Amino acid sequence: MDWRQLWEICSAPDNVPIVGLIPLLGFYIYLAVKQARANDQLIEQLEADPAMAKTHHRKTWPFKPGWAKEVHVWPFLLRIEFLAAIIVTIILMIWSITLNAPLEEPANPNLTMNPAKAPWYFLGLQEMLVYFDPWIAGVVMPTMIIIGLMVIPYIDTNPLGSGYYTWKQRKFSISTFMFGFVILWVAMIIIGTFIRGPGWQWFWPGQTWDHNRLIYEVNRDLPDLFGLTSNMAKAVFGGIVVVGFYLVGGGAVYSLFRRKMQKDFQRMSLLQFSLMAFLWLTMIALPLKMALRLLWHIKYVWITPWFNV
Amino acid sequence: MAEKPIPEQDPITGKSYAIHYLIATVILIGTLFWALYDEAWGQRPWKAFQDQWKDRYGAFLNTAKSSSAKSEQSVEQDPQYATLKQAYDQAYQESKTKGDESRKKLDDASARLLAVQSVFTDRRAYVNALTYELETSTSASSKASKQKEIDSYKAEQATVEFSDGSRKKFTFPQLEETYNEIRDERTKLSLELGDVLKPVTAAKAKMDDYISDHMVDLTPAQIEGLKKKTTDWDPTIVQINVAEANIVDRCESCHMGAREPLRITEAAMTSKGAKKPDEYAQAFVSHPEPELLQIHDPDKFGCSPCHQGNGRATTSVEKAHGNYEHWLWPLYPKENSQAGCQSCHSADMVLASGDVQWHTINDGKDLFRQRGCMGCHRYEGYDKEPEDLNSVGQQIKQIETQKKDDVKQAADLMKHADAAESNEEANKLNEKAIALKVANSKADGRLQQLDFQSHSLMQDQKKVGPNLKDVRLKLNKNWIPVWLKKPSDFRPTTKMPNFRLSDRQIQAISAYIWQTGFTDELPKQKPGNAAHGKELFESRGCLACHSIGEGDQMQGGVFSANLTRVGEKANYDYLVRWIHNARQRTRPYCPYEKKDIGPEDYAKKGLPYQFDLDHSRCPNDGHELQVQNMTVMPSLRLSPEDAEDIATYLMTQKKQEPSSYANAVFMDDPALKEEGKKWVRFYGCGGCHEISGMEDEGRIGTELTYEGSKPIERLDFALFTEVSQRGGKDSEPIKDKDDLARLPDGPATEPWYDHKGFFEHKLAEPNIYDQGKVKGETEALRMPNLHLTKDQVLDLTTFLLGSQETSLPQSYQYKPGDARHDIQEGWWVVKKYNCMGCHQFIPGQRTILMGLKQYQDVQEQLPPKLLTEGARVDPEWLRKFLSNPALSTTDTNRNGVRPYLKVRMPTFSFSDNELRKLVRFFEALSQQPLPYIPEEVPALTTKETDMARSLFSSTAAPCLKCHATGDATHDKIATAPNFLLAKERLKPDWVERWITDPQAVSPGTSMPSGLFKQQNNQWVFAGPTPPTFNGFEGDHRKLLTDYIFQLTAEEQRRVAASMPHARAAVQPSTNHKQAVVEAQHATNGGSR
DSSP: OOHHHHHHHHSSGHHHHHHHHHHHHHHHHHHHHHHHEEEEEEEEHHHHHHHHHHHHHOSSSSSOTTTTTTOHHHHHTTHHHHHHHHHHHHHHHHHHHHHHOOOOOOOOTOOOOOOOOOGGGGGGHHHHHHOOHHIIIIIHHHHHHHHHHHHHHHOOOOOOOOOOOOGGGGGHHHHHHHHHIIIIIIHHIIIIIIOOOOOOBOOOOOOOOOTTTTOOOOOOOOOHHHHHHHHHHHHHHHHHHHHHHHHHHHHHHHHHHHHHHHHHHHHHOOHHHHHHHHHHHHHHHHHHHHHHHHOOOOOOOOOOOOOOO | OOSSSOOOOOHHOOOHHHHHHHHHHHHHHHHHHHHHHHHEEETHHHHHHHHHHHHHHHHHHHHHHHHHHHHHHHHTTTTTHHHHHHHHHHHHHHHHHHHHHHHHHHHHHHHHHHHHHHHHHHHHHHHHHHHHHHHHHHHHHHHHHHHHHHHHHHOEEEEOOOTOOEEEOHHHHHHHHHHHHHHHHHHHHHHHHHHHHHHHHHHHHHHHHHHHHOSSOOOHHHHHHHHHHHHHHOOOOEEEEEEGGTTEEGGTTTOTTTSSSSSOOOHHSSSSOSOOOOOOHHHSOOOSSSHHHHHHHHHHHHHHHHHHSSOOOEEEEEEHHTTTTTTOOOOOOEEEEEHHHHHOOTOOOOEEEETTEOOOHHHHHHHHHHHHHHHHSSOOTTSSSSHHHHHHHHHHHHHHHHHHHHHHHHHHHHHHTTSSHHHHHHHHHHHHHHHHHHHHHHHHHHHHHHHHHHHHHHOOOOOOOOOOHHHHHHHBHHHHHHHHHOOOHHOTTTTSOOOOOHHHHHHHHHHHHHHHHHOOOOOOOOOOOOOHHHHHHTTTTTTTTTTSSSGGOOOSSSSOBBOOTHHHHHHHHHHHHHHHHHHEEEEEETTTTTTEEEEHHHHHHTOOOOOOOTOOTTTTTOOOOOEEOOOOOOOOOOOHHHHHHHHHHHOOOOSSSSSOOOOOGGGGGHHHHHHHHHHHHHTTGGGGGGGGTTOOOOSSSSTTTGGSSOOGGGGOOOOOOHHHHHHHTTTOOOOOOHHHOTTTTTTTOSOOOOOHHHHHHHHTTTTGGGGTOOOOOOSSSOOBBBBOOOOHHHHHHHHHHHHHOOOOOOOGGGOOOHHHHHHHHHHHHHHHHTGGGGGGOOOOOTGGGGSGGGSSGGGGGGGGOOOTHHHBBBHHHHHHHHHOOTSSSSSSSSSSSOOOSOOOBOOOOOOOHHHHHHHHHHHHTTTTTSSSSOOOOOOHHHHHHHEEEEEOOOOOOHHHBBOOOOOHHHHHOOOOOOOGGGHHHHHHHHHHHHHOOHHHTTTTTTSOOOSEEETTTEEESSOOOOOOTTTTOOOOHHHHHHHHHHHHHHHHHHHHHHHTTSSSSSSSOOGGGHHHHHHHHHHHOOOO
16 A cells, blocks of 8 residues: 555645545535435425425424524525635635645646646546547537536426425436436546546556556457457447447336336426436446446447547 | 424524634634735745844854954054055145035035025926927917916016025026026036045045955955945845846845855854754855856856756745756756856866866766767767768768769760761760869869868777777787676776676677687787886876776876786787887778778789878778777887887786686687677677777767756656655665765665756666666666766766756857867867876866876976966977977987976877867967967177077076986986977067066976066076176076077087086986986986
8 A cells, every 4th residue: 555655646736626525525415415314204294294284384494383484595594605605715715825836847748747637627527538539528428418417407397306405306316416426527536536647547546656557458349349340340230239228228217217207207298308318328328338448348339430439 | 303302492593603703704814814924924935034144144244344343453553554544644634624615615505506406496397387288289379378378487586595594586597597507516616626635535545445455354344334235135036137048046035145245154154052054054155156156247147057946936945946846957956066067068178267177077078088978878079070070971972973973974975975966066065074074073172171081080089998800919818708797807997887798798799809800910029128117117107097006006097097907918919019009000991991901902902001190091992091099099109129118017917817717719609709799789889999890880878968958757767766756765776885885975865856866876877777677688778887986976967967958048158269269179189188197287287197106206207287388389389299299200219398308298199180279279278369470589699699608508597407408418317498499499478487487487397486687677687697798788588588599509519518517417416316317227228
């Protein structure tokens, strides 16, 4: 265990945000889960007692006579937000006094740094470059992420859970979000920051980042495993696999909704459902592709002259 | 939630956040102050330095002042000062009344001027503003109204209140006039006052000058000035900004003492009670070499061009020194600080300022050449000859081909012309053919030029190691593999490095070298007299370059081989030839055909088998041959018998018998030859040695001209990258005890992942970066172990650290166009031939011979000092002397100028090129103008000649007692050159200076000083003048000089015959003991 190496990565001024992010993320998930559980219990209670539901005054607190049914934003919300603003200002000031901007040497096109890393918030995207060709990882996927985020209000037909924490009422949305943000985005940033060393090789935490390290790793394409050699055959095969994934996956999503989320499903139009299913499957495809690459050294599934997937 | 009791009060409306706000606000305000502190001091650590500077330097100046006051008092005690003081007092008294009067007048005028001025400038400003409005107004009517306004304002009366209380009214024009009047009056008055006080100020200046001239340190007044400057200092960034070179250096913001006129030491700056000097004390010292700063004015050169570091950074010591990860030019460590010289002085071989030589960088540069680094590594400026020769060779080839084509074409054209149909056409073709022939004869001229060039280049081209084509003739065959195993085992000081060869490689390499060697017959030599050989070896000057004896017993120079065990390896017959003339080649080499030319090639053309510098044309193609061994070893012009004696002596130098070496039969195995060739090429042996088949091999190493500015990532630390970055007690990879001892700072404990660390480790153990790696024979690092000492590693590291691509403009490079360029070039030649082994060029420079014990009592037997050589001798004569130091073509077994010296000025057979460089070097070193126009020496009348002769031979100045006369017996005991040489050799004005005060020109000379004294602006003889001088008013010194320049051999013989001392000195002084010994030796037939 190379503690010095670990310390060097964690203490780099570049990596302060990501190092801070990990405990903060855990803390806020804990907080959200805690509140969601309380709310869920309350919802159960109110569902059992319709009379109380009419007089109940707050989202989380149990009923108490004499309490105001609602409270004003000012001062009750803003005073807390202002306190938070002060504390954040303090943190930012101390941060900017103690840590200087991590500037490096003048750029030299003849001597590039190794590993060359993007700013921490882009390391997830950079990590994606390992699994897809730049056209897919650099253009198509980010575009799909942005479009996907933009269409959420239009495909999310569930009217519940607005303004309070709940798990029961929004299981699908929350698990999708947790998967997309925590598992994919944050985890990939963590991989990019802590795991990827010189030569963008995989170093386990605590392994020395040795610039001279040599590893033996041969990557194959999926069609190669099936002995396909002609470009045409590779393209057709890959297309079948990818389309097949979406068809089979689409079927699975359909049956999931039909069986478990009947209400949501009924509220959705065909366009809303198919858009959701497509985006959701694309998101699922990313870790699948990562697993193929990392565990079975499969580089591409679908090879065409224009793009590789 | 269920477990928790529900609060009675509404927690959202009822909870108070006052305490939270209080704490958060207090912390926020705290960070605000922290931010302010950080802005003012945290990011500006130099402020703390400047505060400390004011304290410590102020205290230092106080103590300095009291000691300075004491020494000032002692100067004031001086009677000379008293006279000055008296003069000052007198002048002061004389001018007192007049001065007071005019000073009073001046004060009065000043007061009046002040009063008028304040009113005048105010009103003038108003007038000017109105005038501007007038100028810019557009309509005629408004112009007119403005004009009126101005006029009325000017006519208005203004009151001026004078300092005595009186008031007076003026209109504007009156005011202007009065103002100008008073101003002129004041100027006149102050000039008057100056005139009155002139003698006083002059006397005062004389007094002050006297004090500052007679005090070692600064005067109390000067120190007071410094103190005031220090106390008044406001913290501010001190910056040197040179726009043309993009230098912005703020170093002096902390290093406040760097340029102070007082010498400030760490101890003086350490605060009282502190045990060790802290970082402030270390920062405040003055620059250790103030003389260097005088040549390199910091206002022009800044600091970082020499020292490196980040001159702009002010936020921390680490940043400013550039010792952080991403700064490419970190401060040179103190011990390597001379590396900075290299960035501008790469063209200089020797760096000296005044009498100070910069040894670290000089030795680094010298080692790079002497140790043969340039054999493998190209470095701009080093070993240029092979490259130049190559390009000359290519040009020759090109022209030859062109010529051949032209000849063929011309023949074709002629043929066509013969067959042409019309006369006109035939003429045209003929003309073309003739044009081609003319072009060819031009090409011939160019070829001749190129051949001439290559003649010089070939002469200048030297190899660090011996010629291995001669191995069969010169070496004990069985010794070769033993030597290759580890050369430093046989000869600890050898230049030949250790290549870590395997036994197989040794066998193969020795087989290749042995089998490709010349097999020519050597003439057999008679055995000589070893005892006489030893004496010659020790007295002829061999020890200036060579050493003998090992360990403590070693004496002599390290420039060339240590000869302690030469008897084990050498072949006697070859050794004799080598000592007699090392440049003599066995066979000449033709670079054009790339082969060694033998007698058969000469025989084919019917030419005699003769090759030397005058017969250097190839019999096959007519181009220049390499006719000399490429060694710097000169010919000492020994007689064949003397050479035999020395060789016989050297053959006795051995620790074991040559026959005791194991028989190396494999060297004749033809199967090994091919493999050997591979290894000889692989290890780049041809870089230092001449080897058959390897004459045109390129350098195998990386170019080092800009090695210091290579990015650190390009330096391969291999498996030690991490280790060297982390430091600690396990970070030293070198395990070998000998190699460890080569590290200048000892085993590493700190991180050493930098250029210095890389170079030092590489030089200490060149294959260190292979440690732990699995590599094949041909992949391993090839750099051999040069068995350097600690100091040498430091020198070379410094040299390499400084080898940087500089960002400074070209004009900062030291490339003078004047005589200093000749000095630059000359040093390369001087160092190349180790001239400094025998001669002194710079005051204070020690020669190797000076250090030998045989010269301790007989200093006059040392070779002459060349400090003023350029001023002393005629450059044309010097050129002749350098090309033939015997000054004779027939009698060569002697020194041309100083036959009485046993040490011999050798014949180096310099090329014309190097001769020119050397002559110009000496002229430039003595600041002599070129070309030299000899002074006309007036012919003396008979009377004058008689007088001069009587002086020349007088008992008070018996010149011929010491100076050689050409008489063999006398010259044995002479200690000075023959006068007959003077006319051609010396510059008359130098001779005059010389005979006046030889000690000043050449300290330690045996020529007596004080022969002349000054009388009525004439130099007259200090001893009793001969009677012929009665009534002579002229300059004795000039007369004698002129006489010497007109001396003929006949005249000299006559004078010598008339002098009792001239022939064999009756009473040799103790100084001459050595000479007498040799004289006796001569009569015993020792010298044959």
